Amino acid sequence: MNDMTPIAVKTTLKDWESDQEVRWCPGCGDYAILKAVQRTLPELGADPANTVFVSGIGCSSRFPYYVESYGFHTIHGRAPAVATGVKLANPELDIWLVTGDGDGMSIGGNHTMHLLRRNLNCQVMLFNNEIYGLTKGQYSPTSREGTSSPTTPLGSVDRPALPCAFALGSGARFIARAYDTGKQLPDVLKAAYYHRGAAFVEIFQNCIVYNKDRFADFTEKAVADSHQLWLKDGEPMLFAKGTKGITLDREALTLKVVDVVDGDWQAAGVITHNVKNKAIAHMLVEMPFGPFPMALGVLFDDARPTYEDAVLGQDAKAREGKVADLGKLLAKGQTWTVSGTAADPI
Incomplete structure (x- = not known):
């Protein structure tokens, strides 16, 4: 629990x-x-008068307009810098940072990295739709190879950035994944809120028009059952x-999928999740989807001073x-x- 969290307020x-x-x-x-956010905040006992949403530029960055709290719609990629200033000016404020795969991983990558390594106490929600939506469908840093867009008409040849791998490499102490319509999203947001420090949550988000x-x-x-972990x-x-x-x-130091017979997962060698194991978190983030399921939920959670x-x-x-x-x-x-x-001369 965040030591600076104020007394719970009853809201709907x-x-x-x-x-x-x-x-x-x-x-x-x-x-x-x-x-999901608006439903989760009352369950957290959050206070609208003590809550600030900070966003950059992009479709996701309209978010502060729609939440009845304080908010800053800032400039492209600079939401982490503004959020840092707000938190230092009043550390008792509850800061939620809203960004996208373009805003947070391209022009704002530098600012995102420094916020995470500094470990500012805030929640970072990165909406990842693997495309630039607001500027009409150009490929983004997270677009997959082969993505056809106005800027890559023959298909993107870039290897996509992995937001959670980027966050881990930047020194983030909390990493989680969820997706827009998933019923588990509120639980992931709660875990991020209760982590004291920079909590990074990648949210896969469907762009109905361009992706x-x-x-x-x-x-x-x-x-979902067979492709989600x-x-x-x-x-x-x-x-x-x-x-x-x-x-x-353990010989190759890699993860692999095994069959579990009659529910005996121990006999199959299935490992248990340890949120403090950063090495395993890296492996989970980088598991190639297809042969592996998509790793979701809290991947890493190991707090340190803010x-x-x-x-x-x-x-x-x-x-x-x-x-x-x-x-x-x-x-x-x-x-x-x-x-x-x-009157004196100069």
């Missing part, structure tokens, strides 16, 4: 709905994410209704035994006095 979903008309394309996954059904191969109901700390990594699991090949605690603690220590005196400060060092009148 309606208390978090602003008077602004929600404007995304019909069928956009952002609608589902917005409702429709990109994630259907693991989100559709018909394939929902991770829970201390529980075996099972999927396909418990008939398959993930084991560690950036604002360090900065404000350093400032408090520097002020110990000192009295604020602006006049004395201005007169300190090399100074001089200008005398004379306006």
Whole structure:
């Protein structure tokens, strides 16, 4: 639990709905994410007067308009910098950062990296639809190889960035994955909220216009059981209704899929999830989908001191035994006095 979290406030979903008309394309996954957040905040006991949503530029970045709280719609890629300033100015505020795969991983990649390595106490929601939606369908840093778009008419030859791998490499202490319409999304958001530090959540989001059904191969109901691995700390990594699991090949130091017979996952060598194991988290993030299921839920959670605690603690220590005196400060060092009148020659 965040030590700076204020006393719980009783609210409902309606208390978090602003008077602004929600404007995304019909069928956009952002609608589902917005409702998931608005339903989760009352369960957290969050206070609208103490909550700030900060966004950059992109479809997802309209988010602050639709939440009845404080918010900043900032400039492209710079939401982490603004969020850092807000948190340092008032560390008791609950900061939610909203970004997309273009905003957060391209022009904002530098800012995202530094927010994560500094470990600012906030929740980062990165909506990943693997395309630039607001600017009409260009390929993004997370677009898959072969993606056809206005900027890659013959298909993208870039290897896509993996947001969670990027976050782990940047020093993030909390990494999670979910998808827009998944019933588990609120639980993932709660886990992020209760983590003290920078909590990075990648949310797969359907762009109905430019990248429709990109994630259907693991989100559709018909394939969800066999293609999703929902991770829970201390529980075996099972999927396909418990008939398959993930084991560690200790010679090759890689993960592999094994069959589980009669529910005996231990005999099959299935490993249990440990949210503090960063090495396994890296393997889970980079498992190639197809031969492996999509790893979802909390992949890594290992808290450490936050950036604002360090900065404000350093400032408090520097002020110990000192009295604020602006006049004395201005007169300190090399100074001089200008005398004379306006009539004196210059």
